Amino acid sequence: MDKAATIGAVPHSHAHDHAHDHEELGFWRKYVFSLDHKVIGIQYTVTGLLFLLFGFSLMMLMRFQLAYPMHPIPFIGSLFGAANAPGGVMLPEFYNQLGAMHGTIMVFLGVVPLAVGGFGNFVMPLQIGAPDMAFPKLNMMSYWVYFLGGVTMLVGFVMPGGAAQSGWTSYPPLSDIATTGQTVWLIGMVFLITSSLLGSINFIVTIIQLRAKGMSFMRLPFFVWAQFVTSFLLLLAFPPLEAAGVLQLMDRLAGTSFFLPSGLIISGRPLAVAGGGSPLLWQHLFWFLAHPEVYVLILPAMGIVAEVIANNTRKPLWGYRAMVYSVAFLGFMSFIVWAHHMFMTGMGTTMAAFFQTTTMIISIPSVVILTALLLSLWGASMRFTTPMLFALAFLPMFGIGGLTGLPLGLAPSDIHLHDTYYVIGHFHYVVAPGTIFALFAGVYYWFPKATGRKMNEVLGAIHFWGSFICINGVFMPMFIQGLGGMNRRMYDGGAQYAHNASLLHWNVAIGWAAWGLGLCQIPFIINFFWSIKGGKKVGNNPWDATTLEWSAPSPPGHGNFLTEPIVYRGPYEYSVPGAAKDFTPQFEPEDAKK
Amino acid sequence: MHSDPAEVKKSVRSYMTVFGMLMVFTILTVAASKFHLAVPMAITVALVIAAMKGSMVAGVFMHLSHEKRAIYGALLLTLVFFIVLLFIPVLSMMDHIGTPK
Amino acid sequence: MNIPYTVEVRPDTGLHNGKLGIWLFLASEVMLFGALFSSYILLRVGAPEWPHGELSVKLGTINTIILISSSVTMVMAWASLKMNDFGKHRLYLLATFLLSAVFLVNKYFEYSEHLSKGEGPWHSTFFAIYFTMTGLHGLHILGGMIVMAYFLGPGAGMWKKNPEQFANRIEATGLYWHFVDLVWIFLFPVLYLL
Numbered sequence: 049m050d051k052a053a054t055i056g057a058v059p060h061s062h063a064h065d066h067a068h069d070h071e072e073l074g075f076w077r078k079y080v081f082s083l084d085h086k087v088i089g090i091q092y093t094v095t096g097l098l099f100l101l102f103g104f105s106l107m108m109l110m111r112f113q114l115a116y117p118m119h120p121i122p123f124i125g126s127l128f129g130a131a132n133a134p135g136g137v138m139l140p141e142f143y144n145q146l147g148a149m150h151g152t153i154m155v156f157l158g159v160v161p162l163a164v165g166g167f168g169n170f171v172m173p174l175q176i177g178a179p180d181m182a183f184p185k186l187n188m189m190s191y192w193v194y195f196l197g198g199v200t201m202l203v204g205f206v207m208p209g210g211a212a213q214s215g216w217t218s219y220p221p222l223s224d225i226a227t228t229g230q231t232v233w234l235i236g237m238v239f240l241i242t243s244s245l246l247g248s249i250n251f252i253v254t255i256i257q258l259r260a261k262g263m264s265f266m267r268l269p270f271f272v273w274a275q276f277v278t279s280f281l282l283l284l285a286f287p288p289l290e291a292a293g294v295l296q297l298m299d300r301l302a303g304t305s306f307f308l309p310s311g312l313i314i315s316g317r318p319l320a321v322a323g324g325g326s327p328l329l330w331q332h333l334f335w336f337l338a339h340p341e342v343y344v345l346i347l348p349a350m351g352i353v354a355e356v357i358a359n360n361t362r363k364p365l366w367g368y369r370a371m372v373y374s375v376a377f378l379g380f381m382s383f384i385v386w387a388h389h390m391f392m393t394g395m396g397t398t399m400a401a402f403f404q405t406t407t408m409i410i411s412i413p414s415v416v417i418l419t420a421l422l423l424s425l426w427g428a429s430m431r432f433t434t435p436m437l438f439a440l441a442f443l444p445m446f447g448i449g450g451l452t453g454l455p456l457g458l459a460p461s462d463i464h465l466h467d468t469y470y471v472i473g474h475f476h477y478v479v480a481p482g483t484i485f486a487l488f489a490g491v492y493y494w495f496p497k498a499t500g501r502k503m504n505e506v507l508g509a510i511h512f513w514g515s516f517i518c519i520n521g522v523f524m525p526m527f528i529q530g531l532g533g534m535n536r537r538m539y540d541g542g543a544q545y546a547h548n549a550s551l552l553h554w555n556v557a558i559g560w561a562a563w564g565l566g567l568c569q570i571p572f573i574i575n576f577f578w579s580i581k582g583g584k585k586v587g588n589n590p591w592d593a594t595t596l597e598w599s600a601p602s603p604p605g606h607g608n609f610l611t612e613p614i615v616y617r618g619p620y621e622y623s624v625p626g627a628a629k630d631f632t633p634q635f636e637p638e639d640a641k642k
Numbered sequence: 643m644h645s646d647p648a649e650v651k652k653s654v655r656s657y658m659t660v661f662g663m664l665m666v667f668t669i670l671t672v673a674a675s676k677f678h679l680a681v682p683m684a685i686t687v688a689l690v691i692a693a694m695k696g697s698m699v700a701g702v703f704m705h706l707s708h709e710k711r712a713i714y715g716a717l718l719l720t721l722v723f724f725i726v727l728l729f730i731p732v733l734s735m736m737d738h739i740g741t742p743k
Numbered sequence: 744m745n746i747p748y749t750v751e752v753r754p755d756t757g758l759h760n761g762k763l764g765i766w767l768f769l770a771s772e773v774m775l776f777g778a779l780f781s782s783y784i785l786l787r788v789g790a791p792e793w794p795h796g797e798l799s800v801k802l803g804t805i806n807t808i809i810l811i812s813s814s815v816t817m818v819m820a821w822a823s824l825k826m827n828d829f830g831k832h833r834l835y836l837l838a839t840f841l842l843s844a845v846f847l848v849n850k851y852f853e854y855s856e857h858l859s860k861g862e863g864p865w866h867s868t869f870f871a872i873y874f875t876m877t878g879l880h881g882l883h884i885l886g887g888m889i890v891m892a893y894f895l896g897p898g899a900g901m902w903k904k905n906p907e908q909f910a911n912r913i914e915a916t917g918l919y920w921h922f923v924d925l926v927w928i929f930l931f932p933v934l935y936l937l
Binding site for chain 1: 746748749753763764767768770775777779781782785789790863865866867868871875
Binding site for chain 1: 712720727733734
């Protein structure tokens, strides 16, 4: 891995007092089983990006079936075999596999590993002034268990009956009786959850224990606060899903009826189980995690956007304190809103009222954070670098995503919108032009720190504008379809229902926008790999930024900092009145006259 | 703190005391079950005794009674979510649309 | 790479990294078993009838006594290190290991009895939750035993090289072990007595 090669090639640090382990590590210990958070962060990033691409490809296949139902898939149709697509025409079972795996892969193998495992691992220790994570061996294990989980998930596709195909939500009774791929999914989830838990412990201990001298909690970059709260969400919300996974495995393998109600009849025959179980039990345990999980998806993104905006407006963030309190409150509230995913399960008015109330309340800290970021633009001295383009786009895109969540969080309107394309439009706006755009911003922003070279701005602009236009083309029409009553998860694109007839043409437009979106990633892929060796070389602080990571060499060596990092001020001291430069870094001593 | 050998020697006595009390409470809880109390009462008694045993294990064996703020904070947060997880699902199942109040 | 506060405590938090780490892990375990207790509550409340007296209270009580005893020997294993008595430490750690083994053997007999009567997890929701909760708990006991075996075996070498860090590791093991005991303290009355 070429990028990692530059990490070893760093000036030998004399200032840190650990003299022991500068013996040359072999290839495997340096690049594969590394204990260095930066190498591990890059491993997560590359693996995460590859899974994002794979999950995206699954979606591009699905959109073909939706745009041109029952048509043979062009060029590659024969590759899927007769079990999935005889004559190149996608079978419903294959469509369902693609759907379930697209969701699973994007959320658990793509976005979170990239946002938390990748950016969190690489940037956070640098931003707090730590030499590495608190538990480097645990960190290394977290990555490899994630990798194992990812491989397990992919193995599902070659199982008889195919991969998991009961939605990423795996609702029983369907998932209980589904083909072997579902068992593989459950095992994969156990690996992924374990990886997450180990990682979250590491992050929390590192942030609490390894902050540099002078780095108080209220001087932490917002990115670190976001990762801190995210880690608590992962730590406390994932175990119930692990328990649920165990219960579903027991149902599938040991004949239990945790989720199987009495008297269940399948294909005309009663199921030979004890019964007495509850499908809703799964839903509660699943959504207890899956709601905090969506905040896991957005919080690191908000963190990245905050960093990029402060840097490219040359101003402090507006309302840092409010943002910190909001993100902590948001994390707390995220644990008590989950059943807004379950309004249609026969819930009575009392509990529905409870969950509607908490859901409305949770929108407040979200709005505070978004408003603070927007207000941070007021009076800015804007630099439209590629990271800034993505960070700026995040704001209205997240706005749309958030606002469209409101009718879903209120039960009366949810009655009409639940399980329609409106929901798909809503959550994709938050995750795709929301989080993923923020992650792109992060890649362009921190690439120089990781490699010592900048990515190309022209390719970056093409990547941005192409993606921005296409992604809106993909998801905006979905609101129209959903409001028109088009259900989600239908392999024929809704053609079987008369009320969808006037909405079907949107599937064609969405399809082409999706394939266009795929093409627009090519400049990014080229840029990413070419810039490793061919990008413009930079020094420690190419963006003239204020946070601690920019005091380390690009890329940082073993131990990260050449001298012990000391923090003198807050994280966003840009354009300080009376200062000579338009930025005063956290690590610059008080009396430095420049 | 508990790293000092002299302090630790004093703690050993409290460990033994707690051991004795845990044995007593175990016998108590089994004995209580023989009385065949009404279900709500039986549950209350069993859980109260278990909570007392648990507090002793946590407070003395796990040194939680002298722990640091960061630990207390994390555990308090956990406790809140634990209670939510324990009771909200069953509450939401007991409140059905169409069921007369 | 020297990670600060691995052995010495950080002044403002008063903690060393491993102590915070293990408590956070235990917090996640509270949520794991919490989910299973929640499932128990939901399934039992929703059930028209719930079995009573299916499980051997005698065996359950014996196992409770064994596990509580193992908790005492575990804390003594740590205390002995703090009082610089490595020999006593090893005896107490071995005692904990052996008591855990007895616990598991008892569980084996218990499970076999039920299975021979056809009362497996598939038999009813009660047995499903009984086997799952005690099974997961048993796996945690096994995990603890593996860690203890490591510290009785190859891991013991650290006492010579870095006694403070070794003591910290035993303390962390002890915290995990007490948690396992804590879960059983609730599991026993809930499954066996109520």
